[in-house]
Amino acid sequence: NAGVTQTPKFQVLKTGQSMTLQCAQDMNHEYMSWYRQDPGMGLRLIHYSVGAGITDQGEVPNGYNVSRSTTEDFPLRLLSAAPSQTSVYFCASSSTGREKLFFGSGTQLSVL
């Protein structure tokens, strides 16, 4: 039972570099989302998707792009990393937006 799989678990980037955080789920969930967690801030929604081909912005979307070409995958792209994007990133999914979220194990990203 893989659930929600995120890669990589750790990543260090230099300012201006680009990268993609991968997220895949094998539960046939329609709803997928990306959160970032910063100390004292809780989890804040970056982008979400309610199905293949449909994405929308969350609370803190600037500096991030997403796409949803398949039900299983929901990658998060940082086009030009900034130190302010140093954070722990979580991907989460649910069968519908009304159900509990299943979380991936997180990606710890540092931008120097």
Added chain:
Amino acid sequence: AQKITQTQPGMFVQEKEAVTLDCTYDTSDPSYGLFWYKQPSSGEMIFLIYQGSYDQQNATEGRYSLNFQKARKSANLVISASQLGDSAMYFCAMRDSGGSNYKLTFGKGTLLTVNP
């Protein structure tokens, strides 16, 4: 205004005692859901309990119960008979329509420490 407020940055409890973690929320939507998640030091997010706004009874899951007071807009988590393994960060979250049915908004969390 914050949608979810957790006023206790940190809480301490003795092993085997009960503890209440506070959560208040703000919504004008009559249909909403409230969630509690646990995040141990290892970092994973663990779902604990769910309460729907139309549920007549308070939710319970083993040692976890949710003290749902709709008029006060509070959804406090009660952990009975605390165990050392309950030491973790706890997040309250809400899903309401607010322009979208799909956004789960989290509070800033409460760090619970269980002392032996």
